[in-house]
Amino acid sequence: MNIGGWQKVSLVDFPGKIATIVFTNGCVFRCSFCYNPDLVVGPFPARILEDEFFAFLEKRKGKIEGVVITGGEPTVQANLVAFMQKIKAMGFAVKLDTCGYLSDRVKEALASGAVDYVAMDIKAPLEKYSLITNIPVETDRILESIRCIINSGIPHEFRSTLVEGIHEPDDILKMAQLITGADAYYLQRFRSAEKLINASFKEKTAPSEALLKDLAAQCEKYVKKCELRAAA
């Protein structure tokens, strides 16, 4: 695994579990609002050695309960499944974060039995995906991952980072519709950051909390639960 970052303890990133977070290098998208450009735009030195990571896990058995694998985009790593299986075999739960674009890899990961929780980003309604991700997106792949996750029987969530002037209220309802039947949908307000993939987004803000609360209630027509959540 090409690991570019590591947060040793998190109480909020794996629902119900004390977790450690591994950030993998590389991504298929170039989202304008991405605040992890160091993990997205290469070249990527593998800054964390797998041996060091597994030694840490071994010592934290009984204290850490789960591992969140996030990025970048973890599914670009060819040995993701083997990595997750090794973590599971040590007795830890695994949460996989994904943008869902490599739908075959998402399917393979879910079928491996190594994923206990999966979170997928929904970037925009399908017609705006390329605008946000800055690549020509084959939206069938997004739909395939969505269906695969919802039908997997694995606890899951979808989440969207929302930018004022980019995501209109109607877009948010369209995104909820795309994931009809999902366990949970989280609306995250965009927060500007020093480093963003598209520097012009530094000036952008998020839709108001009041508007998003109202939209979250409307989204519950489509999903089991929809709430606002602070952006990661």
Ligand code: SF4
């Ligand atoms: S926000 Fe977009 S570009 Fe950044 S890591 Fe996630 S999917 Fe990749």
